[in-house]
Amino acid sequence: MAKQKNRRRKATATLPKNPRPPAGLDADVFIQAGHENTPDNKTGGEGPLGNEIDWTPIVADEATRILRQAGVSTIREDASLKRPERQNERFRVRIAVFLHFDDPDGGETGASVGFKGSSDEPAATAWKKLYSKFFPFPFMRDNFTPDEAGYYGFKFTVTTDAEFLIEFGDLGSLRQARWMKPRLKWMGELLAHFLSQRISKGNVPLPDFPTDVTDPHSDSEEELHDLHVVPRSLPKRLPDYAAQKLSAVAGVPWEKAAAMPQYNVYKGIMPDSFCVFQNLNGMPLSDVVSAVIYETKFAIDSDGSSDASDPDHQNKTSLRHADGSSLDARTESFGVIPLDRAEAAAEGLQKLAGVPDFGGIGLRLGDIGIAFWKNASAVFVLWRQRTAKRSGRRLDQNGGPSRHRFRSTQRWF
Numbered sequence: 001m002a003k004q005k006n007r008r009r010k011a012t013a014t015l016p017k018n019p020r021p022p023a024g025l026d027a028d029v030f031i032q033a034g035h036e037n038t039p040d041n042k043t044g045g046e047g048p049l050g051n052e053i054d055w056t057p058i059v060a061d062e063a064t065r066i067l068r069q070a071g072v073s074t075i076r077e078d079a080s081l082k083r084p085e086r087q088n089e090r091f092r093v094r095i096a097v098f099l100h101f102d103d104p105d106g107g108e109t110g111a112s113v114g115f116k117g118s119s120d121e122p123a124a125t126a127w128k129k130l131y132s133k134f135f136p137f138p139f140m141r142d143n144f145t146p147d148e149a150g151y152y153g154f155k156f157t158v159t160t161d162a163e164f165l166i167e168f169g170d171l172g173s174l175r176q177a178r179w180m181k182p183r184l185k186w187m188g189e190l191l192a193h194f195l196s197q198r199i200s201k202g203n204v205p206l207p208d209f210p211t212d213v214t215d216p217h218s219d220s221e222e223e224l225h226d227l228h229v230v231p232r233s234l235p236k237r238l239p240d241y242a243a244q245k246l247s248a249v250a251g252v253p254w255e256k257a258a259a260m261p262q263y264n265v266y267k268g269i270m271p272d273s274f275c276v277f278q279n280l281n282g283m284p285l286s287d288v289v290s291a292v293i294y295e296t297k298f299a300i301d302s303d304g305s306s307d308a309s310d311p312d313h314q315n316k317t318s319l320r321h322a323d324g325s326s327l328d329a330r331t332e333s334f335g336v337i338p339l340d341r342a343e344a345a346a347e348g349l350q351k352l353a354g355v356p357d358f359g360g361i362g363l364r365l366g367d368i369g370i371a372f373w374k375n376a377s378a379v380f381v382l383w384r385q386r387t388a389k390r391s392g393r394r395l396d397q398n399g400g401p402s403r404h405r406f407r408s409t410q411r412w413f
């Protein structure tokens with residue numbers, strides 16, 4: 001107990017003095033570091049690179065420091081809220097966040113948000129939108145665990161905007177832990193920016209995204225491969241000219257690539273070739289800041305306005321010309337991405353469980369890609385695979401009806 005008190009005093013001593021709260025409130029913002037100083041045995045997740053109980057205070061302190069310096073009154077709390085003598089305490093604030101990292105018992109999860117009421121959802125969604133611009137791993141559905149919706153901390157805050165719980169990611173997953181650990185303070189900066197924007201006070205700027213982070217592990221090829229972490233280059237199975245064009249030397253920012261092994265479940269994708277690049281700058285279109293690259297089996301197709309003998313031929317494409325006519329495979333290069341779960345459902349089809357959506361990482365109709373195959377390359381535009389309107393059919397791992405193979409070129413975009 002004495003030890004806990006010391007730790008707490010030390011942490012708060014380094015924080016700036018809290019600005020005066022607005023009239024009628026105890027503070028603008030409330031931030032709880034999950035598990036810190038917990039009076040029970042719920043000490044949180046323990047991962048290969050660190051433990052939740054040590055990580056949440058780092059994020060919470062950084063956010064609190066920045067907000068207070070910006071004139072935003074901020075209450076910084078911990079899990080001592082659980083103590084019997086604290087049960088009647090209430091904090092009147094504009095917005096409250098409760099910080100956690102997930103550590104599931106089985107399998108890998110990702111980031112998520114949790115909240116109790118629908119009035120909390122807009123703020124939680126806004127956070128998710130911001131964080132997912134940077135977080136290169138899956139976001140789980142809201143209130144993904146029962147603990148999230150029924151979180152003990154929610155009763156302590158009375159808010160004018162919202163109170164919600166943030167899971168920053170799965171620290172039991174080595175690849176996620178490796179991405180998160182060097183970015184804990186940045187998470188605090190991003191959170192401070194978000195909260196400041198949300199309450200329109202303090203004007204905390206969007207922090208720079210740290211790309212040159214110190215790698216907590218060795219750079220040995222073998223170890224990186226085992227860990228499914230940031231690849232340094234493409235696998236060695238491409239034609240030489242393509243490998244050269246896509247090399248770090250040629251300017252492809254591999255330090256920003258995150259491996260997405262969850263896409264390995266798609267048939268025809270070369271295992272571990274799927275990577276997402278985030279926070280790119282100097283792209284041809286200024287508002288495009290991400291890209292994906294992957295390697296797949298090569299198949300060609302003539303869907304669209306051209307006639308064809310293909311029994312699965314579809315004469316309409318979801319992406320259209322300005323006059324409403326379908327694309328023509330004879331004159332226009334277009335590539336296919338599988339339907340997302342919701343799109344499949346809208347056509348009466350069911351996508352297999354556990355198969356991730358391409359839309360989830362930002363791929364959209366009309367995105368531009370470049371394909372490499374043998375000694376040729378072609379620029380193309382993306383359209384969604386449109387499936388026959390027959391209900392009750394299950395989609396295979398390609399997102400299409402079972403006998404319809406994933407149609408794609410070997411491509412990267």
Ligand SMILES: [Zn+2]
Nearest residue numbers: 034044100101
């Ligand atoms: Zn937790």
